[in-house]
Amino acid sequence: MTIHKEGYKILGITLLVSTILTGASALLFSSNLIWILTASACFIVFILFLQFFRLPHRTNRSLDGELVAPCDGKVVVIEEVEETEYFKDKRIQVSIFMSPLNVHANWTAVDGEVTFFKYHPGLFLVAWHPKSSTENERTTVVVKASNNKEVLMRQIAGAVARRIVWYVDKGSRLKKGDQFGFIKFGSRIDLFFPLGTEIKVNIGDVTVGNETVIAKW
16 A cells, blocks of 8 residues: 555645644643644544545456456446547446545556547536536546457546546557546546447446456457
8 A cells, every 4th residue: 555646745735734733732722622632633634635545556357358447436327328529429338436535546447549538627516417427627538459449438526526637648558557547536437338348337336446347348
C-alpha cells in the first residue's frame, strides 16, 4: 500500500493546517479539552484524506480477451444505449459509481492504443444522475485492442469530485494495469463495449479496480 502521487500536495497542506490549528488552540485556550478536540478533528480529517489517496498494490491476472474494471466501486448501470460522442451507434454501457471511501485510481480495462481522447468541462451533478454522463465534467478515452475492438472509458466528476486527472492522450500505448487517470473524491466511470460483449458483472456488484473481470470478448 502506498499513497497516490495526486495526494501529496493535499496531504501536505492538510498536515500544515492541522499543525497550525492545533498549535493555535493550545496557545489561545486554557482548556485542554479544546486542544484535544481540535487535535482529534484534524487527525480524523487527515486520516480520511490518507485513506482516500491510498494506492494498493494490485496484480492483474486476467486472461486475453478479458476486460478488467477500471476502478473500485459499485456497478449501477448495465444497459444497451446509443453512444453519441464517438461510436454513434448502439453499445453496451456499464457504469461504476465510486464513493469517497473507494480507491480513486483509474486503470485501463484492456491492452491497446488510445485512438481518441477528449476532455469536456461541465456541471457537477451527483454522479448517479442519468445526465451526469453527458453534462458533467468528464473525459472520454477510447482504447483499441489488438483484435481491433474498441472500448470507451469515460471519467465523470460528481457533486463532490471537482478534479479529473488523466495521464493519456491520443496515441498512448496502454497495458492492463496501467493507470490512465484519477478522480478526486466521489465520481463515476462509464464503459461502452461492442454489442455481443459478454458482461461478467451484475448491477449491485462491487468491483476491484485492475482485478475484477468486468467483460469478455
